[in-house]
Amino acid sequence: MKSATCITRALIALFFMLPGAAFAQADVEGSKDHPLISRMPDYYISKYEVSEFGGFDPTVIGGKEVHWEGKVSSYGYSQKEGGRPIGELQIVRNYEAAVKRAGGKVLGGDGRRVATEIRKDGALTGVYVEVFNGGRDYSLTIVESGAMQQEVVADAAAMRNDLGSAGRTIVQGIYFDTASATIKPESERALAEMVKLLNASPALKVFVVGHTDSAGNLESNLKLSLDRAAAVVKAIAARGVAAPRLKPAGLGPYAPVVSNDTDEGKAKNRRVELVKQ
Numbered sequence: 001m002k003s004a005t006c007i008t009r010a011l012i013a014l015f016f017m018l019p020g021a022a023f024a025q026a027d028v029e030g031s032k033d034h035p036l037i038s039r040m041p042d043y044y045i046s047k048y049e050v051s052e053f054g055g056f057d058p059t060v061i062g063g064k065e066v067h068w069e070g071k072v073s074s075y076g077y078s079q080k081e082g083g084r085p086i087g088e089l090q091i092v093r094n095y096e097a098a099v100k101r102a103g104g105k106v107l108g109g110d111g112r113r114v115a116t117e118i119r120k121d122g123a124l125t126g127v128y129v130e131v132f133n134g135g136r137d138y139s140l141t142i143v144e145s146g147a148m149q150q151e152v153v154a155d156a157a158a159m160r161n162d163l164g165s166a167g168r169t170i171v172q173g174i175y176f177d178t179a180s181a182t183i184k185p186e187s188e189r190a191l192a193e194m195v196k197l198l199n200a201s202p203a204l205k206v207f208v209v210g211h212t213d214s215a216g217n218l219e220s221n222l223k224l225s226l227d228r229a230a231a232v233v234k235a236i237a238a239r240g241v242a243a244p245r246l247k248p249a250g251l252g253p254y255a256p257v258v259s260n261d262t263d264e265g266k267a268k269n270r271r272v273e274l275v276k277q
Contacts, residue, residue, distance in 0.1 A: 025080045034073050034142050036118075037098050037127065040091055042083030046137070047076030055263040056143050057215055058115035058128040060108035065216040066115060066179050068126040068143035069267070075140040088112040088131040091138055095129045124178060145178070154190035156197040159274065163204070168275045170257075174232065181227035183235055191232075194274070195239045205245045205277040208232050213266035214253040226250025232272055247277065 031048035033039055054072040057065070079086070089111045096106055096114055104118035104127070113130040124145035131138040153173040162169030173190035176183060183191075198204060210225035210232075229248035237243040253260070256269040 025078075031075075034075070034140075036102065036125065036142060037095070037140075039075075039077055039140075040086060040094060040138075042080050042086075043077040043138075044080055045075055046078040047074070047139075049074045053263070054143075055215075055266060056126065056128070056141055058107075058126065058141070059113060059130070060115045061110045061113070062108045064179065065220055066107060066126075067215055068124070068145070068178055069263070070124075070143050070145040073142045073144075075142075077138050077140065079136045086135050088135045091131050091135055092129060095127065095140075099127050154193040156193045156200065159193070159197050160201065163206075163274065163276050168273055171232075171272045171274060174272045176228055176231075179224070181224065181231045183231055191235055191239065194232075194236055195241055197274075198236070198241045198245065205247075207247050207249050207275040207277060208236075209273045209275055210248070210250045211255060211269060211271050211273065212252050213269045214256070214260040215266065218252060222250055222252035224250070225252045229272065249275075 025044050027045040028048045031045040033045075039045070049072075051072045051074075053070065056068045056072055058068065060066050092109060092112060092114050096109075096116065099106070099116040099118060102118050103120060104116050104125075107115040107117060109115060112132075114128070116127045118125040118127065126141075126143040126145075128141040128143075129138060154171045159169040159171070171190055171194060174183065174187045198206075208229045210227070210229035212221040212225050214221075226248060227250070229250050233243070233246045233248045236246060253269070256265075257271070258265040258268050260266050260269060
């Protein structure tokens with residue numbers, strides 16, 4: 001009788017354990033795989049978060065520092081009980097192959113993490129995978145590029161007023177590729193206003209000053225800010241402004257206009273200014 005009671009208790013315990021285990025291995029409510037790339041077999045979504053605009057700095061082993069901005073989709077995947085064992089490197093290699101099939105490239109990684117990018121039709125999609133616990137869990141972060149809506153664009157008259165009153169002006173609407181000094185095509189309106197300003201004031205000479213946020217390596221940020229300033233000088237000179245009137249300078253993160261504690265603040269601190277010589 002005692003043996004039968006023990007068996008009954010064990011069965012009852014098993015009954016209550018099974019629904020809990022099954023529930024724990026179900027996808028987080030409201031979650032779904034990203035349409036770009038699917039999960040590994042026998043894994044479920046244990047964590048899920050989407051931000052319409054944010055920043056993310058992937059770990060790039062053996063490569064340069066990278067910063068992505070845009071819509072951020074963050075996933076945590078965990079292996080189901082009884083699932084086929086999959087090693088860390090196998091997960092990494094599968095995602096590398098998936099990104100390459102989509103026309104992307106690997107930026108850098110190691111045996112348990114990898115950063116990749118897909119560039120298509122002027123858009124950038126960053127894909128970052130990091131594996132934990134011998135392959136039982138991994139995170140997937142996908143960042144789809146997109147700038148926050150800008151209500152203000154550089155205006156020649158406003159910049160002239162700022163230079164006259166404060167000796168400096170922030171140029172609104174200059175955009176660069178991530179971690180690069182390549183000026184994006186959508187910067188054309190701002191460049192045209194800068195040319196308009198300088199053509200209307202032939203005696204005006206300015207420093208073109210690049211600024212970054214505080215993320216990443218200081219030396220790299222100083223170089224990036226100078227390279228971006230030099231790229232703007234080159235673009236303006238190519239539009240007919242005499243190069244001796246323009247001198248590039250880079251201050252990196254040394255002169256923020258707001259705190260770098262938020263993504264919005266960092267976006268404001270990454271800027272180009274004109275300073276009267």
